[in-house]
Amino acid sequence: xxxxxxxxxxxxxxxxxxxxxxxxxxxxxxxxxxxxxxxxxxxxxxxxxxxxxxxxxxxxxxxxxxxxxxxxxxxxxxxxxxxxxxxxxxxxxxxxxxxxxxxxxxxxxxxxxxxxxxxxxxxxxxxxxxxxxxxxxxxxxxxxxxxxxxxxxxxxxxxxxxxxxxxxxxxxxxxxxxxxxxxxxxxxxxxxxxxxxxxxxxxxxxxxxxxxxxxxxxxxxxxxxxxxxxxxxxxxxxxxxxxxxxx
Numbered sequence: 001x002x003x004x005x006x007x008x009x010x011x012x013x014x015x016x017x018x019x020x021x022x023x024x025x026x027x028x029x030x031x032x033x034x035x036x037x038x039x040x041x042x043x044x045x046x047x048x049x050x051x052x053x054x055x056x057x058x059x060x061x062x063x064x065x066x067x068x069x070x071x072x073x074x075x076x077x078x079x080x081x082x083x084x085x086x087x088x089x090x091x092x093x094x095x096x097x098x099x100x101x102x103x104x105x106x107x108x109x110x111x112x113x114x115x116x117x118x119x120x121x122x123x124x125x126x127x128x129x130x131x132x133x134x135x136x137x138x139x140x141x142x143x144x145x146x147x148x149x150x151x152x153x154x155x156x157x158x159x160x161x162x163x164x165x166x167x168x169x170x171x172x173x174x175x176x177x178x179x180x181x182x183x184x185x186x187x188x189x190x191x192x193x194x195x196x197x198x199x200x201x202x203x204x205x206x207x208x209x210x211x212x213x214x215x216x217x218x219x220x221x222x223x224x225x226x227x228x229x230x231x232x233x234x235x236x237x238x239x240x241x242x243x244x245x246x247x
Contacts, residue, residue, distance in 0.1 A: 010176075017146060024143075028135050045073070045074060049208075082216055104213075
């Protein structure tokens with residue numbers, strides 16, 4: 001039985017087989033790139049969110065909680081959005097926003113917008129993994145079909161159709177399907193893992209956003225400017241939790 005050494009079974013299929021192999025290689029490189037990058041980002045975001053939320057409620061003032069974060073995290077951006085939207089409403093409500101919506105609703109809208117932006121950031125790159133996971137097997141299958149066709153055509157032209165002449169080229173063509181699966185399976189597993197990890201992060205952010213919303217709509221004074229009388233974040237949060245939001 002004839003055999004093909006190395007990667008000659010790819011070049012033996014002609015230009016189409018080479019193109020299919022290059023497409024699969026590109027898909028594999030892209031998927032593994034996003035696997036590495038997204039893994040690092042997920043770990044980073046989990047640590048940052050957990051650390052900042054814990055730090056936030058330990059600070060004596062809101063300005064301390066906002067100013068000491070050297071590397072802005074998703075939780076920090078939520079806190080900043082909540083504070084800035086509160087200040088914006090207090091400053092311009094008398095002119096126009098007061099007639100449009102209450103401070104409660106305005107803060108909630110801004111927090112939802114920030115949460116949507118953070119969700120989009122977390123989900124970036126996942127479409128590539130999903131595409132690779134769904135398309136790669138079919139690309140490999142196309143390479144197999146083309147390889148079998150090319151092999152059978154060559155055998156037909158030679159006039160020799162014994163089993164040892166057919167089994168080798170056809171078996172080698174099936175390797176393209178295996179390559180397609182090898183590219184797709186890690187992408188699918190990584191996609192599912194990232195979806196689950198992103199849900200955990202978003203659940204923590206949504207919980208923090210609800211706490212921020214409660215904190216800033218209980219009627220407690222909001223002191224942001226340096227030199228102003230401090231607002232004790234820990235005390236306010238304790239009262240919110242113990243009294244159901246009635247600070």
